[in-house]
Amino acid sequence: MSVLRPAKRAARRAVDATTRQAGAAVDLLRLGDRTVLRTPPAGMRLGNFLYLWLHAHGRSTPERPVRVLESRGMAQWWQIFPRLRDLSVTRDELRFSDRREWEPEWLYQRFGIDFTRPQLHAFIDDALIPALAPGPSDGRLVINVRRGDFYATEFEAKHGFDVVGYVTAAVAHFDGARSALVVSDDADWCRTHLGDLLIDRIGDIEYAAPDPLANLRAIASAQRLIGANSTFSYWGAYIADRTHEHAQIVMPRFLARMAHGHDAHQLDPSWTALDGFA
Known part of the structure; x- marks a missing residue:
């Protein structure tokens, strides 16, 4: 078993690397105007979601919208904060032409690097305070x-x-x-x-x-x-x-x-x- 397990892990890594390479090759063909931030299908909660929505909000323009791909647990917050639904796409709404991005190390969360205070305040004013009303x-x-x-x-x-x-x-x-x-x-x-x-x-x-x-x-x-x-x-x-x-x-x-x-x-x-x- 101790010999087989490393072999299985190596095989999985090889498959994962091949899948990533294939995905990167396909991504070269995605030339649409819209960018979608990838998300894992599960495992994230509101705090992490909000950084993704903040990133999409700060980068979006009418000509080049940025959206966040739906992940498990996200839809319940759309009902509370409707503006966040506008910054999201479900997996059914994902287009082949959508450009895909994902930053797995920092998750777009670095204050002053991934977002500025004015961007943060603009997002809070637009998407959170109207519904949250602290x-x-x-x-x-x-x-x-x-x-x-x-x-x-x-x-x-x-x-x-x-x-x-x-x-x-x-x-x-x-x-x-x-x-x-x-x-x-x-x-x-x-x-x-x-x-x-x-x-x-x-x-x-x-x-x-x-x-x-x-x-x-x-x-x-x-x-x-x-x-x-x-x-x-x-x-x-x-x-x-x-x-x-x-x-x-x-x-x-x-x-x-x-x-x-x-x-x-x-x-x-x-x-x-x-x-x-x-």
């Missing part, structure tokens, strides 16, 4: 904690970090906070591991129910925010920053253990990024 800040500190499949799964080795240490350090940047809303996909974990810390440092703590749209709106409405190593958190912060003139945002500099480094290349340089905790 409410005015009530002055509470919002703390976003990402758990879910980042922990106790195969993804923990890549994404897991010292959440307690990070939140402890981040709360110190908000000395005047007297109440906080914890937004998380695992409120029970937060109560157990962060509850005493937050009550001691802040006092009045509330935990949001796990609802993706309501959670995004809560983060987006924050004027004071502690974010997580999550693209969902980054997008809530982008919208909060756009909505509030003097938003105070703290993020971990750590994103994940990747070949090109650990730092989050999505962070707005105007935010406070905390080092360590990986």
Whole structure:
């Protein structure tokens, strides 16, 4: 078995390389005006989708539209943000002539390289705020904690970090906070591991129910925010920053253990990024 497995992997790599070469050859024949950003059929969520839609929005012109190919889980967000449907094509709508692109390493997510602040704000104003309508800040500190499949799964080795240490350090940047809303996909974990810390440092703590749209709106409405190593958190912060003139945002500099480094290349340089905790 130990001999056959490397042979099978080598065979799969050879097939994949041949498929990519064949696809590249066919792509030379695709000379249409429209460009479609490829996506994997599954495995991406809203945060990653939004970077693709941002890229399409920033590059599109009436003469040269750019669209994002539908992936599993995308259609549910079209119902909430209709403008995102305009920036997408289903697999049935894909034309042979459509030019195809895909950037698998950075996923069009590098702040200041793949997109500018004006492009980000234009996309938020056009596609997100009209449908999301984040409410005015009530002055509470919002703390976003990402758990879910980042922990106790195969993804923990890549994404897991010292959440307690990070939140402890981040709360110190908000000395005047007297109440906080914890937004998380695992409120029970937060109560157990962060509850005493937050009550001691802040006092009045509330935990949001796990609802993706309501959670995004809560983060987006924050004027004071502690974010997580999550693209969902980054997008809530982008919208909060756009909505509030003097938003105070703290993020971990750590994103994940990747070949090109650990730092989050999505962070707005105007935010406070905390080092360590990986």
